[in-house]
Amino acid sequence: MEKMVVQGGHQLNGEVSASGAKNSALILLFASLLAEGKHRFSNVPQLMDVDSAANLLHSLGCETKRDGSNFEVLVRRPKSMEAHYDLVRKMRASILCLGPLLAKYGEAVVSLPGGCAIGTRPIDLHLEGMKALGAEIILEDGYVKAKAKKLKAATFLFETVTVGGTENIMMAASLAEGTTVMENAAKEPEIVDLANYLNKMGAKIKGAGTSVITIEGVSELKPANHTVMADRIEAGTLVIAGAITGGEVTVKDIRPEWIDSLTFKLKEAGFKISITDNSVTVHKNKSWRAVDINTAPYPLFPTDLQAQFMSLMTVAEGTSVIGETVFENRFMHVQELCRMGADITPKTRVAVIRGKPGGLSGAPVMATDLRASACLVLAGLAARGETSVGRIYHLDRGYEKLEAKLAKLGASVKRLG
Ligand code: EPZ
Numbered sequence: 001m002e003k004m005v006v007q008g009g010h011q012l013n014g015e016v017s018a019s020g021a022k023n024s025a026l027i028l029l030f031a032s033l034l035a036e037g038k039h040r041f042s043n044v045p046q047l048m049d050v051d052s053a054a055n056l057l058h059s060l061g062c063e064t065k066r067d068g069s070n071f072e073v074l075v076r077r078p079k080s081m082e083a084h085y086d087l088v089r090k091m092r093a094s095i096l097c098l099g100p101l102l103a104k105y106g107e108a109v110v111s112l113p114g115g116c117a118i119g120t121r122p123i124d125l126h127l128e129g130m131k132a133l134g135a136e137i138i139l140e141d142g143y144v145k146a147k148a149k150k151l152k153a154a155t156f157l158f159e160t161v162t163v164g165g166t167e168n169i170m171m172a173a174s175l176a177e178g179t180t181v182m183e184n185a186a187k188e189p190e191i192v193d194l195a196n197y198l199n200k201m202g203a204k205i206k207g208a209g210t211s212v213i214t215i216e217g218v219s220e221l222k223p224a225n226h227t228v229m230a231d232r233i234e235a236g237t238l239v240i241a242g243a244i245t246g247g248e249v250t251v252k253d254i255r256p257e258w259i260d261s262l263t264f265k266l267k268e269a270g271f272k273i274s275i276t277d278n279s280v281t282v283h284k285n286k287s288w289r290a291v292d293i294n295t296a297p298y299p300l301f302p303t304d305l306q307a308q309f310m311s312l313m314t315v316a317e318g319t320s321v322i323g324e325t326v327f328e329n330r331f332m333h334v335q336e337l338c339r340m341g342a343d344i345t346p347k348t349r350v351a352v353i354r355g356k357p358g359g360l361s362g363a364p365v366m367a368t369d370l371r372a373s374a375c376l377v378l379a380g381l382a383a384r385g386e387t388s389v390g391r392i393y394h395l396d397r398g399y400e401k402l403e404a405k406l407a408k409l410g411a412s413v414k415r416l417g
Pocket of ligand 1: 022023024026093119120121122123124125126127160161162163164165303304326327328370371398
């Protein structure tokens, strides 16, 4: 089993660039199904999840070609509208091919994605939205079987803010008859990136990035070219890597406002942060205070940075209370951090971290999910001695060349096995 071995105690200093955003690239690839022809993307990260998305597109009759971070998709009419379980189970975001297939071809058979380590991950709001647009939805044999002669616009209120639900309905409504209004929509930057790409394809979407999004349906969309936005979660992870080692790290090619909630909390903890229009720098710091965070939808503190921030709090001065309001089981990293000497009491959706500067010691630990694996690498950077993070394939789903980026900043990390 491949693992990452980290020697703690090295201060990270220097500059590093954020790659393209996993949580935008995946959705953009599925959105290309809305228009047959050649779509060209740049700044596409080289990640296992992107490979999984490409495999699903291949199963739907598309051809893809990658050249570095450039990625071409040739979309053709699929022979079958089925997204098979074997492909969907590898990457839950595959459910996001439902909206495009249903809107473009009037039918879609997509495997139910099932849960994952961090939660049950239901898709009820995706399906409610499709029904509101006039689709007939049947759940059978572990699949969503959806049909619709022609989707019809609707006004739809999301009971819970859902990134994927907002994206699926936005894509479906772009080819529906009439004007759809989505209320309580997700406001993540990835939603704006998707709307920008769809509008380049000829869609008429307004309000992306706010909680009310209006989609005036059109009869046809055309292939388009698009540059994927930078990965704000990777950028935040790299900023925390600098912070936890007390070094000075600048993350480039990122819009600072995308991680405002993180930098606000770092400043509250006593870090000096400076920004330009496309970079964030955390400055050298010998000690920092414990601060409380609650995860919530954008623009509040992102759940995808909760584990990484917890690592930082384990070696802060004082006690931090971390609330995880988005997912019901996103503390899988807590026990592994405790094996490294952290003093954490996890409750349901809340964890109390009694920080102790220098309190982490290296140990063999196990990654359980994508962001937990990043959190354990960060803890390893600050721990005394060696930390080996097992099941590191979790990390490869969402971080492009992380060990090379950390090594460039002065970390001692290597991959074994
Ligand atoms: C996206 O997942 C991201 N994934 C997640 O990133 C991220 O953690 C999450 O948004 C929240 O920001 C991608 O973009 C590919 P949600 P998504 O629908 O869309 C509930 C990572 O580490 N809900 O916004 O699946 C759900 O249970 C991953 O990169 C319903 O109840 O998240 C959760 O409690 C992990 N019914 C809440 O909404 C639904 O139909 C937010 O989930 C849909 C969601």
